[in-house]
Amino acid sequence: MSSPNRVTVSQVSDVVTVELTTAGPQGPAAAGFTFDGSSKVNDSIVYYDSSSDTFKADNTTTKLTLVDGGNF
Secondary structure, eight states, X not given: OOOOOXXXXXXXXXXXXXXXXXXXXXXXOOTTOOEEOTTOOTTBOOEEETTTTXXXXXXXXXXXXXXXXXXX
16 A cells, blocks of 8 residues: 655745655646647747647747737
């Protein structure tokens, strides 16, 4: 029988430290979600590209392109 997870909390003055002594399980992988952020730039916006069946963040869709004449 495995031991249960344990969380230790200690406080010194105004600082609270929380220590997890046993890592929890990983959640399931997102089915059907492929993300490509290799070309991301500052202010990139995530969008779905049906030709590659991928969610992307790149320099073609940014806050600036939406504000300055983007298609809605």
